[in-house]
Amino acid sequence: MNADVEELVAGDPDAGRLVAALRRSPQAHVAAGFSARVMAEVRAQRRRAWLSAPTVFAAAASLVALLAVASIFSRPMPKPSLAAWVEPPLTVRLAPYDPADWYSPLACEEAPREAGCAAEPFCTREALAMLRLR
Amino acid sequence: MNEASDAELMAQAAKGSEIAFAELVRRYQDVLLNFFLRSAVSFVDGQDLAQRTFLRLWRYRKRYKAGRAKFTTFLFMLARQESIDFFRVESRRRAQEEEIQRLAAVAAPAQGSAGPSGEAVRRAMGRLTPTLRDAVELVVFQDMPYAEAGAVLGVPLGTVKSRIFNALKRLKELLGHERGC
Numbered sequence: 442m443n444a445d446v447e448e449l450v451a452g453d454p455d456a457g458r459l460v461a462a463l464r465r466s467p468q469a470h471v472a473a474g475f476s477a478r479v480m481a482e483v484r485a486q487r488r489r490a491w492l493s494a495p496t497v498f499a500a501a502a503s504l505v506a507l508l509a510v511a512s513i514f515s516r517p518m519p520k521p522s523l524a525a526w527v528e529p530p531l532t533v534r535l536a537p538y539d540p541a542d543w544y545s546p547l548a549c550e551e552a553p554r555e556a557g558c559a560a561e562p563f564c565t566r567e568a569l570a571m572l573r574l575r
Numbered sequence: 576m577n578e579a580s581d582a583e584l585m586a587q588a589a590k591g592s593e594i595a596f597a598e599l600v601r602r603y604q605d606v607l608l609n610f611f612l613r614s615a616v617s618f619v620d621g622q623d624l625a626q627r628t629f630l631r632l633w634r635y636r637k638r639y640k641a642g643r644a645k646f647t648t649f650l651f652m653l654a655r656q657e658s659i660d661f662f663r664v665e666s667r668r669r670a671q672e673e674e675i676q677r678l679a680a681v682a683a684p685a686q687g688s689a690g691p692s693g694e695a696v697r698r699a700m701g702r703l704t705p706t707l708r709d710a711v712e713l714v715v716f717q718d719m720p721y722a723e724a725g726a727v728l729g730v731p732l733g734t735v736k737s738r739i740f741n742a743l744k745r746l747k748e749l750l751g752h753e754r755g756c
Contacts, residue, residue: 446718464715469612480593486633
């Protein structure tokens with residue numbers, strides 16, 4: 442009995458008897474398995490805490506950061522070669538002169554036309570030349 | 576493990592030790608059950624509230640600072656919050672229960688001179704106002720000094736003292752009436 446309660450009951454025998462009677466009154470006990478149920482719930486709470494929104498967000502952010510870092514390191518690096526550091530020599534390539542280049546007919550148009558003309562019985566050398574010049 | 580103080584067990588529980596926490600549950604399960612039963616709740620509700628208090632204790636285990644308060648002060652603060660939440664939700668149902676208990680008290684047989692039964696004490700406690708009941712619960716049943724009870728209830732020491740005085744007076748009437756005095 443703490444000092445405050447002792448002081449309370451010291452001057453009042455009735456209060457003392459009442460306090461003693463209250464303290465003597467039978468106490469109830471929890472049912473069997475109570476603490477096991479509490480601990481099971483504690484474990485469940487722990488699991489739920491792992492899956493809480495902040496945890497999931499943190500995990501997702503970590504994953505994104507990890508992927509970003511991985512993508513930087515997995516990029517193919519250019520192979521070092523001497524050619525990359527040496528300027529190519531300046532050369533001029535002259536194409537052979539061809540007057541047909543002036544007209545620049547598309548080969549895919551010209552060839553069928555020429556082939557078509559050659560198949561005709563009236564196709565002459567002049568007609569073919571005209572086709573080439575068109 | 577059994578020799579460890581409550582504060583030591585709480586420190587271990589704060590680091591995640593379920594074994595330490597289970598020991599605290601075993602130590603205080605009956606204490607909390609009786610705390611709630613004296614608030615005139617049913618046995619099932621009392622167990623439920625005790626369980627919820629332990630879960631609240633687990634959630635807030637890192638907030639407990641051994642140097643600032645005794646473990647029991649912290650535990651009963653949580654229990655009281657749980658009780659307040661419960662009665663806020665269950666206020667209507669409780670009114671009905673009180674009426675049933677009042678009727679049962681009238682019909683209950685007279686007790687012998689050995690002292691009030693556990694049920695009679697619970698009934699009498701249930702008929703006190705919540706403020707008086709909390710004061711008796713902490714000071715008389717949990718043997719807390721006035722200052723500590725005041726810390727749990729959030730009232731000055733003098734208020735606890737006067738509540739105890741009034742509560743004992745009322746309990747004397749209620750239990751005397753039950754015994755047919």
